[in-house]
Amino acid sequence: MPLRRLLSALFLLASSTAFAAVDPSLLQDLRWRLIGPFRGGRVLAVTGVPGEPEHFYFGGVNGGVWETRDAGRTWQPVFDGQPIGSIGALAVAPSNPRVIYVGSGEADMRSDIAQGNGMYKSMDGGRTWSHIGLADSQQIGRVLVHPRDPDVVFVAALGHPYGPNAERGVFRSRDGGKTWRKVLYKDENTGATDLAFEPGNPEVIYAALWQTRRTPWHIYPPSSGPGGGLYKSIDGGEHWTQITGHGFPDKPGRIGLAAAPNRPRRLYAMVDVPDVGGIYRSDDAGATWTHGSGDDRVWGRGWYFAGITVEPGNADVIYACNTALYRSEDGGKTFVPVKGAPGGDDYHQLWIDPEAPRRRILGVDQGTVVSVDGGETWSSWFNQPTGQFYHVSTDNRFPYWVYGSQQDSGAAGVPSRTNAYDGIAITEFREVTAGGESDEIAPDPQDPQILYGGRVEKLDLRTMQTRTVDPALAYPDLYRGTWTLPIVFSPRDPKVLYFSYQRLFRTADGGEHWTAISPDLTREAPGVPPNLDPPTAANRPGEGSRFGVIYTIAPSRTANHDLWVGTDDGLIWRTHDEGAHWDNVTPAGLGPWSKVGILDASHFDPETAYAAVDRHRLDDVKPYIYRTHDGGRHWDLVASGIPDGSFVNAVREDAVRKGLLYAGTERGVYVSFDDGDHWQPLQLNLPVTSVRDLDVHGEDLVIATHGRAFWVLDGLAPLRQLDARVEGAAAWLFK
CATH class of the missing domain: 2.130.10.10 (YVTN repeat-like/Quinoprotein amine dehydrogenase)
Incomplete structure (x- = not known):
């Protein structure tokens, strides 16, 4: 520790009997040391870079953004230094892979949740970052970038998990995040969780809204009000129409979305709704729907699991994320586990490269794994200290x-x-x-x-x-x-x-x-907190015995x-x-x-x-x-x-x-x-x-x-001995 910095700080400290603050420069040579374990934590956001076979990113919940250039053999943090660590969504611009958007704050509404402070953007592949707004959104479930214009981006913001707020819904920017317009909004209790373009036509956008609130007394499901639903825009987000009836369930909770790349009018939805939840499929761009699998293994705890992905070359092959990764080869009618069972790992998001579909990356509660052979083998998650x-x-x-x-x-x-x-x-x-x-x-x-x-x-x-x-x-x-x-x-x-x-x-x-x-x-009788909306406040019978x-x-x-x-x-x-x-x-x-x-x-x-x-x-x-x-x-x-x-x-x-x-x-x-x-x-x-x-x-x-x-x-002696006792000392040996 340089003597000049030490002495200048010591005179500052000695000038006040309260010893209120230390010059930060005096502490800058102290260092935290990571000791592990190198065992991954919860990941909701994953993506790869098309055209770069071994290049992938993931966003950890309070772990920041990480990058691999060797298909998951090693990972490096690229978001450290930013004022937030919780990542809910990330997207690489298809037309310019050096442009990356990150939405902070996980949007899975668990009782132990990590909120964020808005959107971030990198224009140099993750080397540097800028905060670009939506600071009060707290939870971001999806970021969607226009396939041909990296400045056009949509954000699904769920909002505060424990209270009402206005900065929620679907936002659009046409200038790379400099300004945002709220293009789909229901009310202060309802936010957005997912978005999907119609493949080949980014003017057609689907959005999932969810009315939900966490209570202080629930450990597992949050409240799920009647205000959510599935919406569609055919003019790039200017106007929206709610999709109801014709086979789609009433009063849905959380909805996960996926469109089939090789059959653009086919849309899948993972819907959390009592009694009739599960996989829904539309073959006519959302006009009519059929209920596929209602297997509870596939959609159970739908407030937490909503990840659904379509194989790029085969619209009938889809993957559903739950306590295992499930695969269907008949358009969502039946599923079999392909990774995770009977281990019970919690799977959240699967990204498949639309240009080279054997490349894929999977975000799990235990970390992130990469496959370059269509899922036959996967990298380890024992190389991520998250x-x-x-x-x-x-x-x-x-x-x-x-x-x-x-x-x-x-x-x-x-x-x-x-x-x-x-x-x-x-x-x-x-x-x-x-x-x-x-x-x-x-x-x-x-x-x-x-x-x-x-x-x-x-x-x-x-x-x-x-x-x-x-x-x-x-x-x-x-x-x-x-x-x-x-x-x-x-x-x-x-x-x-x-x-x-x-x-x-x-x-x-x-x-x-x-x-x-x-x-x-x-x-x-602790009472009902004032931050709860009426449907949530009325849900006391479900509180169980896990509070107090x-x-x-x-x-x-x-x-x-x-x-x-x-x-x-x-x-x-x-x-x-x-x-x-x-x-x-x-x-x-x-x-x-x-x-x-x-x-x-x-x-x-x-x-x-x-x-x-x-x-x-x-x-x-x-x-x-x-x-x-x-x-x-x-x-x-x-x-x-x-x-x-x-x-x-x-x-x-x-x-x-x-x-x-x-x-x-x-x-x-x-x-x-x-x-x-x-x-x-x-x-x-x-x-x-x-x-x-x-x-x-x-x-x-x-x-x-x-x-x-x-x-x-390591070594707290400097913190313990930095006070007026060393005033005037030509040198000081901490011991």
């Missing part, structure tokens, strides 16, 4: 191992470092049966070969034997469990392990016996029998006597459905704690971090410096320096040197992505990202 992790934990080995649960691929562990000259390889990661795809993992502090995770499983890494030791095993109907549940050891007694549903449980003998040490600590849980557990580091817990419906509680008595210490104004994502008890003071609160399920993406110094009697909101859109997933206090805090947000990492009063980016070389959790391990800061795997910031 895994989506929910939490991070570390053990006490040297070098320590890093653990977390990866969406759709299961839990994994990786070493924090290696002696190998070429770094940590994919062969060094290990799959972990405890933890599943979403729960926390707790390594035993006395035996790092024992892991606890899931609800609750105990794994011995020496034998790979897994035992279920769940406290609710005998009475499962009495307890609620959401997608992610906490499990944590006491930092003061390494034998004590805590786990929660709506009640908090404690074990001191490895899960052999559990004791419930709290009542139900969630809200009895203790979402985070923070045992005190400084006082015995002292714990803090936070719920996913906006409550914070504290006990001083291991659960015999509980005090509601919720910050004033923290309303229902405010998820307390992480609580962190101070390393220095039993009365100090920090809370990361997430309100994006209320269509509120502002950052919320709360701090108390008096045991929860009073809380301060301390998020200054973190911008809107970067809602906070986690906050952690440094273990050595009092007042040094780290925050993981939906769009990166932030640091505070003054106990949260001011925050500044700690992004450095880290790509913009969702940071779900942080762990201060010795001299390192370890993070779990939801789209770019695990990273480590």
